[in-house]
Amino acid sequence: MDEDADPAFPGATLAYDLAGCLRFYSRLPVPPLPGEGDPHAVPDFRTLPRMLPLAGLVLGLPGALVMLAAWGLGLGPFLAATLALTAGVLVTGALHEDGLADVADGFGGGSTPARRLEIMRDSRIGAYGGVALMLSLALRIGALATLLDRGGHLAVLALVLAAALSRTAALAPLALLPPARLDGAGAAVGRPSRRTLSTAGALALGLTLLGLTLGLPLLGGILMLVLAALAALGVTALARRSIGGQTGDVVGAAQQGAEIAALLGLVAALPA
Template sequence: MIGRSGSDLGPPFPGAELVYDLAACLRFFTRLPIPPLPDEPDPFGVPDFRTVPRMLPVAGLLLALPAALVLVLAWEIRLGPFVAAALALVATALITGAMHEDGLADVADGFGGGQSRERSLEIMRDSRIGAYGGTALFLGLALRAATLATLLDRSGALAAIALLFAAALSRTAALIPIARLEPARPGGAGAAVGRPTRATLGIAALLCLMLAGLGAALGLPPLGLLLALVLAPLAALALSALARRKIGGQTGDVVGACQQVGEVVVLLALVAATA
């Protein structure tokens, strides 16, 4: 049998690099046991964020798919909109390990309680949650549950599609602090993964636009999608500016906070535009 040798150049199959990037995104952002793919280079190494995030919109959609299924199933068996929405958030937290929620809580504590850059970073590293973090975490979960419940009251199918789109767009918008800011901790995870190139960001943005078009075809309100496409990046830009002022750069917690705020903004936009 003739196999591929180390001297072989080029991908083992068309689109292999994109598939590898998708697998890397799912491994990095979830707890899903994604196995190594054929001829995948260093499948369990630190992902190279110069290129890997170009598939983040697709990864965001896929990781939210189980939560969307839970949402629809709970709604169909008449558990009620709020219970269905809460169970969907439970599913999301189990799949992601609540890493973004943790980032939101840490940023709220660090930015709210730190009077200096050093103190803010120290608080953000503390595993304990303070009053700012607890409040931010509660409000974030409450707003996500409330918006999903409101969408469920209007259409179960559209609520599931909205959840998928929000997961994809919010994670893509959360690339903004990585692209715009230097790592606040030179030895932290933000420094290890690198910064997305313009081409990577362009591909990710194009995929989000394609998902928005698909969402419109499936019934999501075009005005809500347009608002979401504008407001999610603006929220990430605002948080990035705050992070620059408070800690002089970005951390993984800042990225997680941008994702959480972005998801709330997307869902609010879709609720506001849904009759």
């Protein structure tokens, strides 16, 4: 959205970016806002991701509510965590999981950058992708179930915070790497500006501080932030070495790694 354009209402440009994030990252039916341009246009990632932490928070809420309801109904930690992830996958259309599977197949099965990119475009899932998906789901379900056992309501808080932090951390490949393909999604959406990254980072930090006021342990908050960032940077470094750049799939894989790392960081901070 052009920030120089006359806003239709106070805070309009921020609201447009939040709506754009929700449309791009989920299947939620977000209606056009007053004065907004074409809601189906290719998003402009130079500014749009500044609201990504808040969008991630919204995307994590359905799963958190499902987990809270299942836990309250006495279904136990494993079923509650599994139902929570099911809700999250339905909200996002498995967007990030699809990216993780493609990256695992491409990086694991290709011997050259060109071959890896070719495999990543194949809609079929291979052994590497299947194993990566299984491990991602198992680690997140296990982490959430453990948090329900150890911290109760902290698991709900952790789910929404991890959703926000992981999507923010997953901007690392877009910010640090050139597009691996000129015709891919990574090239079409553009690269976040420094101002956009600063705003997104400040919001992510603010949400973590809010989590501390709601009972998140200090060490847990620090570990969630640091480990999410390190995981995304690790995927970024792997993509640089494997394909010389980033794609939408790489961003999805970075989100998955960051979410797993954030949840495990909080588990490590809570006494058994």
